[in-house]
Amino acid sequence: xxxxxxxxxxxxxxxxxxxxxxxxxxxxxxxxxxxxxxxxxxxxxxxxxxxxxxxxxxxxxxxxxxxxxxxxxxxxxxxxxxxxxxxxxxxxxxxxxxxxxxxxxxxxxxxxxxxxxxxxxxxxxxxxxxxxxxxxxxxxxxxxxxxxxxxxxxxxxxxxxxxxxxxxxxxxxxxxxxxxxxxxxxxxxxxxxxxxxxxxxxxxxxxxxxxxxxxxxxxxxxxxxxxxxxxxxxxxxxxxxxxxxxxxxxxxxxxxxxxxxxxxxxxxxxxxxxxxxxxxxxxxxxxxxxxxxxxxxxxxxxxxxxxxxxxxxxxxxxxxxxxxxxxxxxxxxxxxxxxxxxxxxxxxxxxxxxxxxxxxxxxxxxxxxxxxxxxxxxxxxxxxxxxxxxxxxxxxxxxxxxxxxxxxxxxxxxxxxxxxxxxxxxxxxxxxxxxxxxxxxxxxxxxxxxxxxxxxxxxxxxxxxxxxxxxxxxxxxx
Ligand SMILES: Cc1ncc(COP(=O)(O)O)c(C=O)c1O
Numbered sequence: 001x002x003x004x005x006x007x008x009x010x011x012x013x014x015x016x017x018x019x020x021x022x023x024x025x026x027x028x029x030x031x032x033x034x035x036x037x038x039x040x041x042x043x044x045x046x047x048x049x050x051x052x053x054x055x056x057x058x059x060x061x062x063x064x065x066x067x068x069x070x071x072x073x074x075x076x077x078x079x080x081x082x083x084x085x086x087x088x089x090x091x092x093x094x095x096x097x098x099x100x101x102x103x104x105x106x107x108x109x110x111x112x113x114x115x116x117x118x119x120x121x122x123x124x125x126x127x128x129x130x131x132x133x134x135x136x137x138x139x140x141x142x143x144x145x146x147x148x149x150x151x152x153x154x155x156x157x158x159x160x161x162x163x164x165x166x167x168x169x170x171x172x173x174x175x176x177x178x179x180x181x182x183x184x185x186x187x188x189x190x191x192x193x194x195x196x197x198x199x200x201x202x203x204x205x206x207x208x209x210x211x212x213x214x215x216x217x218x219x220x221x222x223x224x225x226x227x228x229x230x231x232x233x234x235x236x237x238x239x240x241x242x243x244x245x246x247x248x249x250x251x252x253x254x255x256x257x258x259x260x261x262x263x264x265x266x267x268x269x270x271x272x273x274x275x276x277x278x279x280x281x282x283x284x285x286x287x288x289x290x291x292x293x294x295x296x297x298x299x300x301x302x303x304x305x306x307x308x309x310x311x312x313x314x315x316x317x318x319x320x321x322x323x324x325x326x327x328x329x330x331x332x333x334x335x336x337x338x339x340x341x342x343x344x345x346x347x348x349x350x351x352x353x354x355x356x357x358x359x360x361x362x363x364x365x366x367x368x369x370x371x372x373x374x375x376x377x378x379x380x381x382x383x384x385x386x387x388x389x390x391x392x393x394x395x396x397x398x399x400x401x402x403x404x405x406x407x408x409x410x411x412x413x414x415x416x417x418x419x420x421x422x423x424x425x426x427x428x429x430x431x432x433x434x435x436x437x438x439x440x441x442x443x444x445x446x447x448x449x450x451x452x453x454x455x456x457x458x459x460x461x462x463x464x465x466x467x468x469x470x471x472x473x474x475x476x477x478x
Contacts, residue, residue, distance in 0.1 A: 017052060019201060021060035024050070026069055029084045036082040040070060063201070066247070067224040068441060083442025105212045111431050115463030117450040118431035120260060120406045122322055125456065126380055128373050132324065132364070139359045151355035153347050154339075155182025155331075159362045163331050166366075171306045173315075175333055181342060184353045186290055186318035186330040190214055190253070192349075193286060193314060193332075194221045196341040198250055205243060205252035207235075209409070209438035209447070211260045211288065214253055223250075225440040230259060232400050234266045237273055244281035251284040257300045258291035261438050261449035262409040263402025268301035275304055278312040284338075290318035290330075293374060295404040296382040311335035321406070322377055323365055327357045381406070384452040384460060391464035392450075395471070406453035409435075414446050416474050421448075424474065430467050 025046075028034055040046070043061065047054040061078050064070045069084045108118045139146060154160070160177040167173040183189045190213075198204060200222030206215065208227040218225060226247045228235055243249070252274075256266035266274075278285045287304045305315035311334075318330040334342065346352075364370055388408055389401060398411040412418070418434045425432065435447030452460060 018056045018059035018063070021046075021050060021052060021057055022063045022201070025060060025064060026067075026084075029069060029080050032085040034080050035085065036080050038080050039076070040078040040080065042077060063224075068227075081441075083436070105433060105437060108431055108433060108437075111426055113426065113431045114429040115459065115466070116431050116454050117452075117463065117467075118433050119454045120321075120449075120451045121454055122325060122377075122406075123454050123456060124325075126377055127324065128369065131369060132360075135360050135364045135367075138363055139356065142363075143355075143359055146356050146359055149355060151182075151352035151358060153343055153352045154178075155180070155353060156355060156358040156362070159358045160331075162362060162366060167317075167331075167333065171302050173303075173305060173333065179333055179335060179339060181332045181334070181339065181346075182353050182358060183330050183332060183346075184350075184357075185320050185328040186288060186316045186332075187213060189316045189330055189332040190286070190288065191217050192342050192345050193251075193316075193338075194218055194223075195345050196338070197284065198223050203247040203249040205240075205247070205249040205254075205283070206440055207254055207259070208440055209261055209435060209444055210253070210440070211255055212433075212437045214288070215438075215440050218253065227440045228252075230262060230264055230266075232262075232264050234264070234270045235274075237270060237277070240274065241277055241281075244277055244283050248281070249283050251286055252278070253286045253288065254304075255288045255290075256304065257289055258294060258402060258405030260291070260405065261407050261433065261435070263400070263405050263407055265300050265403065271301060271304045272307050275307045275313060278308075279310050283312070285313045286316065287313055288316045288318075290316075290321045291405040292317070294322060294378065294381060294406065296378060296385070297403050300404065305333060311337075314338060319361065319365065322374065323361065323370065327361050329353065329357060329361045381453060384455075384457060387457050387460055388450060388452040388464060391461060391468065395468040406451050408450045408452060410448050410450055412446050412448060412471060413475055416446070416471055418445060418448060421471060421474055424470055425467060428466055428470060430463055430470075432467075 025040065034040060041049065043054050043057045047057045050057070061070065065072060065078065068081055070078045071081050073079050157177060159182060160180045164175045164177050164180055167175060181189070183192070194217045198218060198221040202223050203226050204218045204223040205226050205228055206218065207230040215225065226243055226249055228240055228243060256271065258265055274285065285304055289303055292300060303315055305313045315333040316330060320328050320330065323329065385402065385408070392399065392408070392410060399408050402408065418436070422432070422434060433449040435444030435449065436442045438444065438449065455463065
């Protein structure tokens, strides 16, 4: 008999009883009360302990299995999947416990180092810094009251109209200014969309590996992350379809062009089919596209958004990566039913991206100087990629050469412990991103992300020689 009086598992709460049991078990796994590969209490035992029906616990365990937080072994019971709990050092900290989903990219970015291969950011020396003041002055001349007013929640109309024209000319987007939102970077847009679209236990499809703060955002909303592999040739579309069919995900967050961290680009035929699948299974696609303009050879295929006539794709385009990172401008294109909710959610956190930033961006982005700068930037970044590849080739490591973006996704010898390597690297003032941070399943234990965008040629070579030497030393110790 279920006990209606058991305070933690009350039938009067909005969530169903088995969902409350799911949350209870998941939270205990997260806090490390049940560790990786440890057996969970049997269905019978937990049901007796919580005073609920066995079927309720069984349903909760099935849901945990579907979300890959637990696995079943030889019919002997349910076991905790590795990577489901927080790292030991954060488990006792109540603030970390409430906020962070394990080791995160921001923790690595806080490390001060001479050789920062962890930052997928542009070297500020590659920007035309001395010209920026001209644009600032121009904006103050044109809009003398620019600091005396808030921007609008949706973003400056003049900028939105100009960007609609740009997106139509470049990628054949059919958009009105009402369907475009300006945010302070794409991270804000991902967070807003997650707040509006995702409820606890909703399935969210994500690539593995993927942009790691997005994992934290969707996990933070209580999503059940369903991973799909991305490879050099794209996704296995039969697998995407199977996952859409069986998990009915609310959305698929994807970064199909010069993907972070791998650099892969999804081919055009797959893009069309993905949009069809999204329509068929009513799964929104959130296309995150910050690296599109950083191509070294030919231009990448059109965004998925260009193939979508039914409104299942939301397009996020950050300009922070190469225009002027300090302005933090991104644009999100989505159709009115979603936009309405996004604007409401945004009004609860701020009153819009600062107008000054939007106006400076507008005048610089559409200038000829910006276009000339972009061409030089592509050449400079391609050289940095080549230098990194030369150094890594000497080490005999594996990666596939990216045709754009900021990152190399590198496989190290399996005998090297990446955790140890990170500790030793930081001692030598070198940082990189461990692959496991980019994986919803916390695997990819021999992979790392190295960004070639932040260090100049000489620093990059120097640091890589040290890094390769360190790695060899660790290999010998194993
Ligand atoms: C795939 C991806 N999405 C979003 C972001 C965040 O961009 P922004 O600086 O515009 O917030 C990044 C930054 O590295 C990224 O690589």
